[in-house]
Amino acid sequence: MSRRAPAKPAGSGEPQAPDADQAVLEELRQAPPQQDDDGQPVWPAADPSRPVGKGNPPRGRRSQSHKPRATHMEVETRIAEAQLWIAQRLPLAQIREKAAQNWGITNIKTISRYLALARQRMVEELISDRRRHQAEQIFALNDCARRAMDAGQFNAAVGAFRVIAEIGGLLRAPIKPPEAKS
Template sequence: MPQRAHALPPADPVEELRAAASAEDDNGQPLYQPTDPARPIGHANPPRRPKGVAVQLTPRPSRLEVERRIAQAQLWVAQRLPLVQIIENARENWGIHNTQTVNRYLNLARERMVEELITDRRRHQAEQIFALNDCARRAMDAGQFNAAVGAFRVIAEIGGLLRAPIKPPEPRA
């Protein structure tokens, strides 16, 4: 019995997203469009539809478009939008009706956000300290001194100045 060669997934996640299915069937399985009529019919090359049936084909996105979609997915994750809203936005903005493909974009966006946070830790700390300084200033202007003290405490923790707990341990009887 001849063994079938399994196509290896692309190593580049952007290429994987470019090749992802844009639609899914009623069971949530991806629908792949016919790729090459010269190749035998299989998972990646399903049979062609009859000529009378109109099919809405979405063109394969460019690398630049995939990068733009990943950046937009990062924004949606940062805005903490619910998954239902993210899927609806992907349908409206990208023409993707496959939830698996949307999840691939979201996973890659989250992965990149973590990488950026790790590699750019000092810049991220500086941004957080700047935002907390602004928060503390506004809290003091509003007379909310407890909030201002809390913001300064977090600034000290981020900067590494505060390592010990604020409250002393309770005496043991």
């Protein structure tokens, strides 16, 4: 059995190294697909008819619902799907339902690992592609401002243009001066 160094928790705020990222992926591939009522992982059950003794460990039999370890592509697809669910701001209970339906995983800890990795990748993508994200937001706000002006909602259009200026770095100070404290 190979021993790995413990990986940093995915939600620690620090970017993980690529080898730590691989360790998390490997851990997700080896996670059990289900859990019991207490949240403990359920592995294929041992055969109770065989006594446990020296040189005679219990041998588990694969259940009918046993799925083989997830491939690299399946893990990447699950992470991308988790990113979509996070972007859609789905409630955690609904995400767990979808994970059980789509992936066959009911283990909350495994689902949480996928979500943490998806969040981490979303942050890394936002940091690395910041200019592209800014351009997308400015384009969307321009469209919003045009539609607001067409509808006669000029306050909304001015607000959209103000946010565009903030994103573009043209507006640094608040428009209204801070109120005096009395």
